Amino acid sequence: MIILKIGGSILTNKDSIESEVDAASLKRIASEIKRSFDNSSKELIIVHGAGSFGHPPAKKHKIGEAFDESQYPEKRLGFCEIQNEVKRLNMFVCEAFIRQGLPTIAIPASSFITANDKRITKGNLDLFKRYLGKGFIPVIYGDVVLDDELEFCVISGDQIIQYLSVNLTPDRVILGTDVDGVYNKNPKTHEDALFFDKFTSLEDLDTLEGTTNVDVTGGMVGKIKELLYLADLGIESKIINAEVEDNIFKVLENKEVKGTVISRGN
């Protein structure tokens, strides 16, 4: 089983406030996955990020922050707005995949996962197993969920990756984003950033500022934290650049692709 994340940074333009899908990237990625499926059948779960559909409204409505009882109706409506936006992106994703002939089935986190203080505590994955057993490709994405402590919170696609990986023990965990992997600082703002083939500790970063855009779940640093937690449990993951043509195809085919392996080993 392979768990593959397609970052919201590739599917959308996160520097824009417009929620528009990058149709060309989406189509290319869908066709790369199809090509790999045609080569050999595999069990695959897709997780995608929220990109410019989810992060800006989540920031606007301050979902995940404490609020007064009097603000409840407004927060609840904000929650609905975000849920609908990320669902809209998911429909674009599934549509592109189905057009390629990939049997994708959406399983939104907001309909079965709950959290406590922004961490997933409950979410029955039996349905994932049933769909996988019938040859479907389950698709789940960064979403809003009910939170026991905070009423509402946002859970990132990266946290979902972590939760699925702990509970389903996949053979491989791959995250596609818009940079080659992890650097000691943001490569988009620092030309001299150093690349890591292997990343083992947050201490290797020069700065804990993991994002230059609207990402409400911590950008690269939030991602690495989820993956180091997985590494602690002995589950290795790899971050690759999904903007580079053929990278997704190659990685699914277990071919060498530039990227950062997150592990605790040497």
Ligand SMILES: Nc1ncnc2c1ncn2[C@@H]1O[C@H](COP(=O)(O)OP(=O)(O)OP(=O)(O)O)[C@@H](O)[C@H]1O
């Ligand atoms: N040390 C770092 N190494 C690599 N990238 C970094 C670093 N610090 C910040 N970044 C930024 O992190 C971004 C990728 O994280 P981000 O969460 O925005 O993408 P994503 O996971 O693909 O999107 P989404 O969260 O919507 O799914 C890159 O665009 C890069 O600019």
Ligand SMILES: [Mg+2]
């Ligand atoms: Mg992110």
